[in-house]
Amino acid sequence: MISVLIIGNGNVAHHLHKAFTKAVDIHSTKISSRKVSNIPDAMVTIIAVTDDAIAAVSSNIPNRFVVHTSGSVHINALENTGSKGVFYPLQTFSKERDVSFDEIPLCLEATNHKDMQLLEALANAIGKNVVSINSEQRKCLHVAAVFVNNFTNHLFKIGNDLCDEFNVPFEILTPLIRETVLKIETLAPEKAQTGPALRNDTKTIEKHLHLLNKQQQEVYTILTKSIQNGH
């Protein structure tokens, strides 16, 4: 039996606690990050708070082993006096959607082998995709995630805005979006690239720019340039 204490009020705290509660041989307790006095003891204390609050919240925790869940914060930002670690689930969480930890990469970091074993046991209790990642690699994954998730979603929004403007249902683009993603599971993104930017088809690029507003033109121009420089 591993005892876990989760401190936090956000989506990550909510989904982690839910998953640990269902897992066998884990005893999970969750408390708000606003009431960090009388902290219950636990073998692993997971603080799932905003990046800026990690130092302050961790400094108040007397428990033996404290880990944070952030992709962009170094392990040494933790200010507890005991052992330190990271338990970073690489996924986009929202209240509206249920998540299955089965597929989510759980990126772990610890300062010694025994702590790592404990984190691995915890991760394996809720997931199947457990990886050991150091702070430098995690920083890289976090920025890469911004490109493939946040920025990609924004491109979908621009596509949606254009469809609304020209009275075309955005759903027409769904099969293309699905294929865009399926393709890179068998072909490296570099090999999967197509389109006017890659072909240096200036006539089509000009036509496209005429249809866009200023902000969309800026995005179009920079990405076209980046495709052309990168190939």
Added chain:
Amino acid sequence: MISVLIIGNGNVAHHLHKAFTKAVDIHSTKISSRKVSNIPDAMVTIIAVTDDAIAAVSSNIPNRFVVHTSGSVHINALENTGSKGVFYPLQTFSKERDVSFDEIPLCLEATNHKDMQLLEALANAIGKNVVSINSEQRKCLHVAAVFVNNFTNHLFKIGNDLCDEFNVPFEILTPLIRETVLKIETLAPEKAQTGPALRNDTKTIEKHLHLLNKQQQEVYTILTKSIQNGH
């Protein structure tokens, strides 16, 4: 029985001919766009050539009804003397991957009801997602497709480059990429947006910029600005 003549040497000509050959009540013939003398007759002639060649190739075709397959070219760019139309399959085609026309939106345009009925019969013989789209709407779909397919793929490439640089397997990002796409099938992209740009988290944005090369920084900065202006 509908007779179809496909003129072209590329991926679209190849995949269309393959699909029509398998369909019932369709007789498909395919010829190269380089030999446009002695053109066989057909009820529908589909020219699947590069945008720039559409005018010249179509001007040599005496057949009754000629359609092109381009997303970005107006129906009136056709220079045949007979009827004109468009048969635009909205998908990314590559030689490496088989395509199923079942899901691909087939975007049709014609100048009269009878021609449209003929195109619809043809489209329904190979696909299930048949839509009537005028030239303005098609132009919009084409530029939207560049955002959601070409540019998205390029963001995947940047993610891949970053993983290579920091020695992290790119496959760790696959579940996140899948969720990014699944999310917008139930949530509008605008509602699905998350990340440091949306939160105006300048500290994380600064950290990310430090990890990137100049080209990646430009893309990061423009997309961050575009997310912040758009919400």
